[in-house]
Amino acid sequence: MKKALIIGSGFSGCVPAMLLKEKGWSVTVIEKADFVGGGVRTFLYGEHPFTYGPRHFLSPYPEAYSFLNKYVPLRDLKKINYTYIESDQTFFTYPPHRDDIGKMAEAEQIQKELDVLPEESHAINFETFWTQRVGETLYSKFIKHYNKRAWLLDSNTEMDFGFEATVKRKPLETGERYEFKDWYNCYPIPHDGYNRFFDIALDECEVLLNTNVTGFDLERTTLHINDQKIKGDIIISTISPDILMDCQYGELKYVGRDFLKFVLPIEHVFPKDVYFIYYPNENDTQTRVVEYKKFTLHESPHTLLSVEVPSLKNKLYPTMIQSEVDKAKQYIDALPADVYSVGRMGTYRYIDIDDIIMQSMEFVGTL
Numbered sequence: 001m002k003k004a005l006i007i008g009s010g011f012s013g014c015v016p017a018m019l020l021k022e023k024g025w026s027v028t029v030i031e032k033a034d035f036v037g038g039g040v041r042t043f044l045y046g047e048h049p050f051t052y053g054p055r056h057f058l059s060p061y062p063e064a065y066s067f068l069n070k071y072v073p074l075r076d077l078k079k080i081n082y083t084y085i086e087s088d089q090t091f092f093t094y095p096p097h098r099d100d101i102g103k104m105a106e107a108e109q110i111q112k113e114l115d116v117l118p119e120e121s122h123a124i125n126f127e128t129f130w131t132q133r134v135g136e137t138l139y140s141k142f143i144k145h146y147n148k149r150a151w152l153l154d155s156n157t158e159m160d161f162g163f164e165a166t167v168k169r170k171p172l173e174t175g176e177r178y179e180f181k182d183w184y185n186c187y188p189i190p191h192d193g194y195n196r197f198f199d200i201a202l203d204e205c206e207v208l209l210n211t212n213v214t215g216f217d218l219e220r221t222t223l224h225i226n227d228q229k230i231k232g233d234i235i236i237s238t239i240s241p242d243i244l245m246d247c248q249y250g251e252l253k254y255v256g257r258d259f260l261k262f263v264l265p266i267e268h269v270f271p272k273d274v275y276f277i278y279y280p281n282e283n284d285t286q287t288r289v290v291e292y293k294k295f296t297l298h299e300s301p302h303t304l305l306s307v308e309v310p311s312l313k314n315k316l317y318p319t320m321i322q323s324e325v326d327k328a329k330q331y332i333d334a335l336p337a338d339v340y341s342v343g344r345m346g347t348y349r350y351i352d353i354d355d356i357i358m359q360s361m362e363f364v365g366t367l
């Protein structure tokens with residue numbers, strides 16, 4: 001029987017674990033935390049279910065939807081995002097909507113800029129991408145400061161790789177305000193979110209919790225844990241690839257979040273269909289506030305909110321900076337044939353749950 005060693009039990013560890021087990025492999029999953037599921041695990045705060053970050057399932061891929069929906073029934077969301085514009089002292093929907101421009105203090109200037117936008121844009125970085133699509137004023141109001149704070153950048157011109165991934169639907173919206181109406185936009189029906197998927201995926205796998213890998217002998221597909229060496233036929237790593245090679249080409253840069261959660265003594269805070277509120281003003285500290293029961297439909301006379309504040313205390317988001325992406329590629333290219341680096345950290349790409357399912361199905365199919 002062939003044996004796979006998988007580092008990390010998030011989505012990008014669990015999906016390959018499940019698919020390899022179905023192909024008759026023996027699978028050992030090594031997880032440093034005391035729980036499985038990584039960033040998408042649902043926890044309780046008091047009685048309120050929550051994840052760190054909202055983690056709804058957003059996808060254009062029917063295969064990814066069908067795969068997950070079999071194990072965790074998914075419910076469609078009709079979701080609107082608000083953004084608070086301090087200078088207008090009001091909330092607008094996000095992305096900025098054409099019908100709202102007349103209500104903005106700079107309406108005339110914004111319209112002038114929209115009238116002269118280039119037919120075709122040739123963006124070299126995040127800033128030119130946005131200014132060429134919505135003009136300087138709308139960019140400054142809705143995007144500029146938010147993005148600098150979200151990625152802890154001095155200037156948005158530093159973001160020069162894959163910045164298109166940050167756009168929701170269209171840069172300037174028209175018509176209905178619900179996000180991603182032509183995609184699957186869903187959330188698990190069960191109270192414990194995606195957790196049952198992790199349990200099903202890892203059933204009959206060996207799962208070592210609270211276990212840190214302290215050494216990587218990649219050529220011999222061997223890992224050092226708790227003073228022991230374990231050998232597999234392949235290693236699937238879902239952690240940052242620099243860790244596998246002792247940061248020999250330099251440490252990869254990531255941005256994290258502090259999540260501040262609190263319960264309020266009121267049934268609902270946000271208006272109907274509003275799930276997120278973004279804060280894009282220059283002096284804001286938080287980037288986003290989420291009302292969790294919009295996603296979970298948890299019934300309670302109280303409601304749980306979380307406030308997200310960009311931070312370097314944890315590593316959650318790979319950056320979209322070409323030099324960092326190149327550095328990650330150097331690590332990934334240097335891996336021996338039987339070592340696979342997958343998932344959000346493993347590929348150093350801004351990818352979501354659905355991409356991870358698609359990626360896992362594809363690469364496990366080749367094994």
Ligand SMILES: Cc1cc2nc3c(=O)[nH]c(=O)nc-3n(C[C@H](O)[C@H](O)[C@H](O)COP(=O)(O)OP(=O)(O)OC[C@H]3O[C@@H](n4cnc5c(N)ncnc54)[C@H](O)[C@@H]3O)c2cc1C
Nearest residue numbers: 008010011012031032038039053055056316343344352353
């Ligand atoms: C705040 C936030 C919000 C998001 N929201 C959404 C969303 O709404 N919709 C969506 O589709 N996607 C969302 N994503 C992206 C998506 O959740 C991730 O791409 C996906 O969950 C990543 O899964 P993963 O298994 O690659 O990583 P993780 O879930 O981070 O799992 C990695 C696992 O590896 C373990 N580990 C780390 N180091 C070691 C080690 N040395 N030894 C052993 N184990 C180790 C960790 O403990 C963890 O369990 C969001 C991401 C973030 C950060």
